[in-house]
Amino acid sequence: xxxxxxxxxxxxxxxxxxxxxxVNLLFTMLSxxxxxxxxxxxxxxxxxxxxxxxxxxxxLDILMPEMDGYEICRKxxxxxxxxxxxxxxxxxxxxxxxxxxxxxxxxxxxxxKPFDVPEVLxxxxxxxxxxxxxxxxxxxxxxLQQEIQERQIIQQQLQQLNQELxxxxxxxxQFNFIVSHDLRQPLTSINANAQLLAIKSHRFLDEDSKQCVxxxxxxxxxxxxxxxxxxxxxxxGGTDTSKFQPxxxxxxxxxxxxxxxxAIEKSQAIIxxxxxxxxxxxxxxLVTLFQNxxxxxxxxxxxxxxQVNVSVRQxxxxxxxxxQDNGIGIEPESLKTIFKLFQRLHSLQDYPGSGIGLxxxxxxxxxxxxxxxxxxxxxxxxxxxFTIPQYK
Numbered sequence: 001x002x003x004x005x006x007x008x009x010x011x012x013x014x015x016x017x018x019x020x021x022x023v024n025l026l027f028t029m030l031s032x033x034x035x036x037x038x039x040x041x042x043x044x045x046x047x048x049x050x051x052x053x054x055x056x057x058x059x060l061d062i063l064m065p066e067m068d069g070y071e072i073c074r075k076x077x078x079x080x081x082x083x084x085x086x087x088x089x090x091x092x093x094x095x096x097x098x099x100x101x102x103x104x105x106x107x108x109x110x111x112x113k114p115f116d117v118p119e120v121l122x123x124x125x126x127x128x129x130x131x132x133x134x135x136x137x138x139x140x141x142x143x144l145q146q147e148i149q150e151r152q153i154i155q156q157q158l159q160q161l162n163q164e165l166x167x168x169x170x171x172x173x174q175f176n177f178i179v180s181h182d183l184r185q186p187l188t189s190i191n192a193n194a195q196l197l198a199i200k201s202h203r204f205l206d207e208d209s210k211q212c213v214x215x216x217x218x219x220x221x222x223x224x225x226x227x228x229x230x231x232x233x234x235x236x237g238g239t240d241t242s243k244f245q246p247x248x249x250x251x252x253x254x255x256x257x258x259x260x261x262x263a264i265e266k267s268q269a270i271i272x273x274x275x276x277x278x279x280x281x282x283x284x285x286l287v288t289l290f291q292n293x294x295x296x297x298x299x300x301x302x303x304x305x306x307q308v309n310v311s312v313r314q315x316x317x318x319x320x321x322x323x324q325d326n327g328i329g330i331e332p333e334s335l336k337t338i339f340k341l342f343q344r345l346h347s348l349q350d351y352p353g354s355g356i357g358l359x360x361x362x363x364x365x366x367x368x369x370x371x372x373x374x375x376x377x378x379x380x381x382x383x384x385x386f387t388i389p390q391y392k
Contacts, residue, residue, distance in 0.1 A: 010034040011128040016046040016072065017061040017090065022113070026059060029117055030124065043067030047075055050082045056131050057124065060107075062091040062098070070105055077106040086127045090115075191220040244368075244391075247283045249276035253310060256290035260298065269298045273310035277319055280391040285364045290323075292357040293384050297325035302379070318370065318387045330376035338374065361386070 013035050015026045023039045030037045038055065040046050042064060050058065058076070062069035069089060076082045088109040089102040099110045108130075109123050194216040198205075205213070253273060257264065264271065271294065279286075290310075297308045306325060313320045330338065339362040365372040369389045376382035 009036045012036045012055045013057045014055040015039040015059045018064045043072040058087045244280040247281040252286040255287045269306040271308045289364045300327045318389045323384045326381040329378040
């Protein structure tokens with residue numbers, strides 16, 4: 001279409017006719033109705049103009065000297081640059097065979113002379129409407145192809161990321177094996193030899209030496225616990241939620257309490273809980289979640305007997321669990337960091353631990369699609385909250 005056209009122009013039309021009176025009539029009629037009109041008087045000019053600046057529509061007279069309209073149309077349809085331009089034939093010939101020939105060589109319509117203005121306008125607008133629709137379809141197809149290509153690129157990138165993730169997971173598994181075996185084995189040997197030293201040489205060691213052996217045992221035990229907690233934390237990243245099963249939270253809590261039996265007996269802790277729901281979860285992880293929070297509630301206690309209450313509230317979309325204790329509490333400025341890896345608020349001598357337990361809790365809850373947070377008052381106690389979505 002002519003580059004000088006504006007949004008107000010309804011279409012760019014090329015009129016090809018050697019009779020100037022016909023050209024002038026069509027020019028005036030079409031221009032008054034908002035079309036941009038160009039005119040030429042022979043086939044050579046028509047072909048050159050159409051190839052240089054293709055119009056939206058061509059009105060083509062049949063009876064012209066040197067090259068008639070049929071030959072012009074054949075050449076237009078044989079050229080890639082012009083073959084898609086619709087051609088309406090104009091002619092005083094009204095024989096049916098003339099019309100059939102016009103359609104056979106690629107014409108889209110046929111108007112007989114003398115012109116009827118409403119008919120010409122209607123046929124022109126009809127063809128230009130088809131042109132606009134075809135152009136819109138072409139643009140939509142181009143956009144669709146671009147979207148398909150973009151999606152293919154994204155899919156390729158995802159495949160590459162998946163391959164990299166697979167390699168990373170393989171590396172992580174190898175690292176976990178080293179952590180769980182190659183690193184823990186020397187610690188076990190050191191611990192065992194320190195115990196033998198303490199037993200066999202107890203009579204010959206002075207108090208300083210005995211304290212050294214005790215510190216060795218405590219250090220190796222702490223390091224072993226740290227490595228086991230790191231191993232557990234690393235394994236949480238690959239949780240497959242499709243394998244979650246209906247899990248009775250009462251049974252999971254009871255298992256956690258059984259695992260904490262010695263700590264509960266030693267501290268005489270009182271643990272109460274509401275009837276708990278059945279949720280879709282990884283049972284082992286749910287036990288770990290309860291166990292880690294309860295273990296902290298028992299460990300970080302004041303002089304009075306630890307008291308812990310586990311409750312739950314159901315909303316439209318999730319279960320909100322609350323675990324409340326009467327322990328030493330947490331300073332407000334520390335609440336934002338307690339779920340980070342290796343965050344310790346107290347010395348190892350005062351409260352032993354790896355500093356990974358709450359980070360594991362956070363990862364477990366997030367693997368289940370929930371959230372975890374805490375409220376606390378120093379010397380009053382803490383409330384730990386976590387949510388688990390309902391699966392219908």
